[in-house]
Amino acid sequence: MEYIRITNIDDPLFKKLHDLMSTIFPQEEVLEYSLWKEPLEDPGIRVFVAVHEGEVVGATEYRYYSDWNIAMTDFTIIGKPGLGIGHFLASNRMDDLKKLANENGKELAGMFAEIYDPYKVDGSKFEGNDLMNPFVRREVLSHLGYKRLEFAYVHPSWENNGEAVSGLDLGYMPLNGEQQTVDASLIVDFLTTYYTVLSNKPQEWLDMINHLKQKERVTLLPL
Incomplete structure (x- = not known):
């Protein structure tokens, strides 16, 4: 399984992510497709997908706030059972956040x-x-x-x-x-x-x- 960051609305993986998101969350919880352009290009917003055999089977979006040394988990999506997706996403996300905090000269305070x-x-x-x-x-x-x-x-x-x-x-x-x-x-x-x-x-x-x-x-x- 691969942990891949999406930074462009034209990335084919984003279409698969948005489709998955729309089948899981209520409508009022999902940002309209075209409005994702700026968030994806924002360096402070980190959107990663779990890719298994070419398909998006999970995803997570989160942010690190260096001024406060805290993070926010926007969402976590698990699309298929039996693949260990939840652990895979949580582990890679925490490693990434700890790296960001370390680059900020600190240890992550919380999320x-x-x-x-x-x-x-x-x-x-x-x-x-x-x-x-x-x-x-x-x-x-x-x-x-x-x-x-x-x-x-x-x-x-x-x-x-x-x-x-x-x-x-x-x-x-x-x-x-x-x-x-x-x-x-x-x-x-x-x-x-x-x-x-x-x-x-x-x-x-x-x-x-x-x-x-x-x-x-x-x-x-x-x-």
Whole structure:
């Protein structure tokens, strides 16, 4: 299996990736095809696919923020069972992130991720792919070391229609296993930067950000 970075919307592997993405995630979670041009060319956004016998069988997108020494996992996709794709992606991603942090003169502090709450999200959206079932994904992320941040989380729809997307937690995986809280200011700065690309922010998201600005630290809880 190969771990290949995609940096151009015209790469044939990107068409295969977008098709795979569109069969797994709800529509409001998938950026429209043509809008991927700039993100793919952005050196700070890292999109890699797992290629097996010429086919895209998995993918992951993530970012490293050198100023804060943290990362964000945008998504992880596992397309076929029995190939060890999840371990392959997680291992290569962590190696890449640790290399980026090392080039920044630091050791990676942690990684954010949006994590579906299977008790809040409509499970029918994921029918047909048991590997991406919200219950399975949550348990896998828990095993990797992710915890959920203790506040009610929403994010702006990637359709940029001003709608708030709920049914998720904002998770964080501290590389220091003893870390119990995260600075609220880091969460605010990160989310504000992460969603800069979406101009139409829902009021629920703005209220959430204002709520976080009133806090000093946010507790990490088990998934």
